[in-house]
Amino acid sequence: MLLGVVSDTHGHVELTREAIQMLKALEVDQVIHCGDIGSDTIIPLFEPWPTYFVLGNVDHNRQHLEQAIAEAGQTFCDRFGSIEEEGRRIAFLHGDDERRLHEAIHSGDWDLVCSGHTHVADLQQHGDTWALNPGAIYRANPHSIAVVELPELRITNVPV
Secondary structure, eight states, X not given: OEEEEEOOOTTOHHHHHHHHHXXXXXXXXXXXXXXXXXXXXXXXXXXXSOEEXXXXXXXXXXXXXXXXXXXXXXXXXXXXXXXXXXTEEEEEEOSOSHHHHHHHHHSSOOSEEEOOSSSSOEEEEETTEEEEEXXXXXXXXXXXXXXXXXXXXXXXXXXX
């Protein structure tokens, strides 16, 4: 299974469309959006896949975004989400709550913790847990996403 991980779209439809084209080309099966969605106009772009959305620090209109995510048939996870796929436990959050991010990474509860916020792609291993920041779709150089092969946890950062 191939999981796409994106973050920090900040409501920029054209840049997000470029990332969507890359996700299609990579033939991902599901997507995690690590917050700072920025606008409900972003949500329908992820229609090709089951997508899990968490809120970031610029996602002030929680109710509006939650409603748009539900109407799109996607999954709203508020500020922290988790899934289990292919026997792997995956947590995701925006990353602006540094204490919560640190706790998730160092808890030993997760095989992979995905976050955004910094607009800088990063991958680190802490014990048995991988911490992944896919970079950002907006305000990053280069714009980037990540893909995760499951169950192997083979993680690749992809410039967009």
